[in-house]
Amino acid sequence: MKFIYRNSAIALLLGASIASGSAFAAEPYSWDNVAPVKQPAVSNNNGKTVYFDVSHGGVEGNADWVIDGAFSDFADALVQQGYTVKEYRGVDLNNDGRIRFFDDRINGTTQNEAIITYNAIKEADVLVLAETNRPFTLSEQAALEQFVASGKGIFFIADHYDADRNLNTWDATEVFNGYNRSDLSKYNIGGAYGDWRNPKNANEGWLVENFGIRFRFNAVDYKQGVSGVVASNKTEGITQGVKPILMAAGATLAVVDPTKAKGLVYFASSDNPVKWNHAKDQGLYFGGAAEGPYAAIAKSGAGKAAFIGDSSPIEDATPKYRRQDNGNTKKTYPGWTDSGNAAVLAVNIINWLATPESYQYFDGTNGRISGVATPTPMAVQEFTDPNNGQPWGSPASGYNSWNTDTYKNNSFNAPFGDGQTNPDPDPTPGNTVSVTQALAASQGTPLVVIGKVTAAVNGIYGLDLTDLNNPASHIYVKLESAQRNNFNPQLNPSILNQNIIVTGKRNSYLGAPGIRYVSDIQIAPTALSVTQALATAQGETIELTGRVKSALNDIYALVLEDINDASFTINVKLELSQRNEFSPALNPSILDAQLIIKGVRDNYMSAPGVRQVNSIEVVSSDTTQPNPSGDLSVSDVLALNNGQPVVVAGIITSAINGQYALALGDDNNGSATLYIKLGSSQRDAFSPQLNPNLLGKRLRVEGIKNNYMSHAGLLNVTKLTLLD
Structure with a gap:
């Protein structure tokens, strides 16, 4: 088998998208709790x-x-x-x-x-x-x-x-x-x-x-x-x-x-x-x-x-x-x-x-x-007071300024956000949607959107993001001051026609559909995640990355699952020359390997798939124990810049933000901690609030260094492994 080792940031930066129509029970007052x-x-x-x-x-x-x-x-x-x-x-x-x-x-x-x-x-x-x-x-x-x-x-x-x-x-x-x-x-x-x-x-x-x-x-x-x-x-x-x-x-x-x-x-x-x-x-x-x-x-x-x-x-x-x-x-x-x-x-x-x-x-x-x-x-x-201490208007029916439970959606201190479907307070690059999907989202919805930069908007203050598969579909992005030099086409013409990933909230900008309150922008890696591939148009030539889940149709195909969410899969039809090496039925060792596949987006066996596969490369065959002997310490990670993919090991010291995160302490420095943001599928097993027996245990975490609740932490967590 030929192994080609690539930067695992591809898998971390481009994860699972929000499933169409999916919904989660939102926890009150969690939608906007990060200042x-x-x-x-x-x-x-x-x-x-x-x-x-x-x-x-x-x-x-x-x-x-x-x-x-x-x-x-x-x-x-x-x-x-x-x-x-x-x-x-x-x-x-x-x-x-x-x-x-x-x-x-x-x-x-x-x-x-x-x-x-x-x-x-x-x-x-x-x-x-x-x-x-x-x-x-x-x-x-x-x-x-x-x-x-x-x-x-x-x-x-x-x-x-x-x-x-x-x-x-x-x-x-x-x-x-x-x-x-x-x-x-x-x-x-x-x-x-x-x-x-x-x-x-x-x-x-x-x-x-x-x-x-x-x-x-x-x-x-x-x-x-x-x-x-x-x-x-x-x-x-x-x-x-x-x-x-x-x-x-x-x-x-x-x-x-x-x-x-x-x-x-x-x-x-x-x-x-x-x-x-x-x-x-x-x-x-x-x-x-x-x-x-x-x-x-x-x-x-x-x-x-x-x-x-x-x-x-x-x-x-x-x-x-x-x-x-x-x-x-x-x-x-x-x-x-x-x-x-x-x-x-x-x-x-x-x-x-x-x-x-x-x-x-x-x-x-x-x-x-x-x-x-x-x-x-x-x-x-x-x-004197001409109002005798009365307010200048009458409260709306059902509204009580002293009771935040009566506040309407997407207002400050309200129980819920407008059109809220996900209880996570922070959108992450693991929830990537297309521009077309972003346009359909409700105002105030946290989103991570992938698209192509096609123009400057409002001078240096924004950009126009176009759907990768539909040039007629576009949305305006309001840039924060620190983002303009790198991502505004007027200040940086080289950003034109590049694909970027924007983390922000669905809102209006300049009287048109927009994304505002942008917390992060990244240049999109070439390879799409499985869930992004699912959103592409039939007949489009794509490059995607995912993990081999199982054989399909005996020796003729395989099922590729998303790196961050195994519930999203796509069928890959193997060419004759590819089967000996990449069919799990013929080569069981390929199971769980991370692949980069180039082919044409088309259905296979009445399900979303990739056919006419031009090339397959193995990113890494060791998916079960990444960097097993070279884990970074918490102190090591604290010294790194935000945005870097890391594998860190430390001690679980407390729950953070209820069930949504945990604090990971350094093995040798009790004052050094990282906040680890848990995805919805990770909380049942790894939240100390739900599992107090985890306190004091060592944990390995794969994710991207970034701040959480204004504290150094890891977001986009793809894997957690208890070490004892």
Whole structure:
């Protein structure tokens, strides 16, 4: 027998596809339990981290302020600056791999994990709080104070008064200020929260007491752009290059203590802002600079803070989630690319917040120019609440903002994803589908798609992926910033007409069918998996790889099974010259060998098959014990780059993410661990949660090094073998 040894990455990169019509019982709250992380290139890494908080809001109503949704342009710009950007969801108190929200104001539960603690956020240099719609507990306020006192920065992004997006009677202006606009007795919450009634005094409240500033309860429109940009020599350089910034229904702030806070952008005397059409009162109280700054900064002690009264000039038009209340698709404003965008201002603010400085206040010392106090920091209109503490709309039938079980599919914190068919939170290259199959998938479905790159889309920001067998079938792929240099045809023309494998979620892009939230792109190996071969058109000449399962039709054929899922098979008709070597009936040693076969896709014996076989090559004849004496240690694998196929041996130390993964410890280094993501067919036998007797046993794992749940791990696991 002639053996040709090839890189086993072919089998690992191209595995079994999702069977048409197959379905799995989805486990609630597992579909979206991995928070996204965006990282800069190693050569551009500035060593600093920005957390975007979603533990207290930012995804309610039409808001979608997540780093892989309508704040993706903002996040990508920070990555270009060298920042690592992470989504912060809370604290996994019960270590089940997911963050659950239970509103403790309503039921007094201790299960709420959507919380902020200092230990959970202390690794960040900057925390972005975007349209927070749930009040902070006293301990959470203390955690934020400790974060700033340690020299870190917070960016508060609010919106107009009554932007109560989850209809719980709170908007971001109230949450940030530390009190509801109403003074009703019900807002003296007590317990963990304390008194949140309106103090009717501009000098009282959490925000002003810590940062010398408060958000107004106004609602103003000025899409032409707020043009009173303060000179950069008075704003720590933050307004350098900043142009007028649009306000599409927003709030201003009031500087109460000018030694702590100062404005960056005001209404100029030539500006003509107006009341927002849906404002609950006059909407615009004073006009001009007396309305207070639209954007501001604060320096109080070692740390810093920054503020803006509208999300519109920062957001982009690529929302990720559905609405929680009714399941409708969100529509966000393309502010990041609007002529009145805050892109320069927002990046400048983050750079300033991320830079520790020794001065304590804007008190005129060390050349630090103080702010200008707002003449009337709390208007009469702000003493009373025209809504008596009621939300600005009525909740949809069956929706309860305090009960996530009522959230609609594909909304943040919902039990299930939209059109969910697989409980695995992460799509893997073992679930490869064609472009045509991807087009038929429901919005939000995790997919791994193979296709041909045929054009750039939206300049450098995307690509057009065409079906390998049907050029008329194509889908748009939105590229993340780190993927554009290698995979956008405008930046890299050599990628045109290459076959690639894209891992992401089915969604719309540029108003057309698309794939977004792309976590991985790989150049497709030449050989198809068995399941990909099954999806090819009859009569097409193909090259595929698989494992010999059995003889077929006596000596005349063989059954080839998929490397990653033996339930997918294809019949291969052997030519006369091939039978002695490759027919299992004549040569039983060929069983379990991995082959590469070139032939024509055609049915054989009334089943999917390959005929007119031109060549057969043996990739490896040792499929039972790959690399038996050369297993890598866990520590060895931790030192490798992501994307490499490995065979590693170690000790099973714990279950991870319930039944979905396990932790593999190093034989000699207890602190070195890998997270091993288990496929659905592997969990019954290898999940420590289902099999506690596995703990402490040694295990060999074949897979591809990659991160799982933001921890070094192995995905695309093709084989697991207990060693003792």
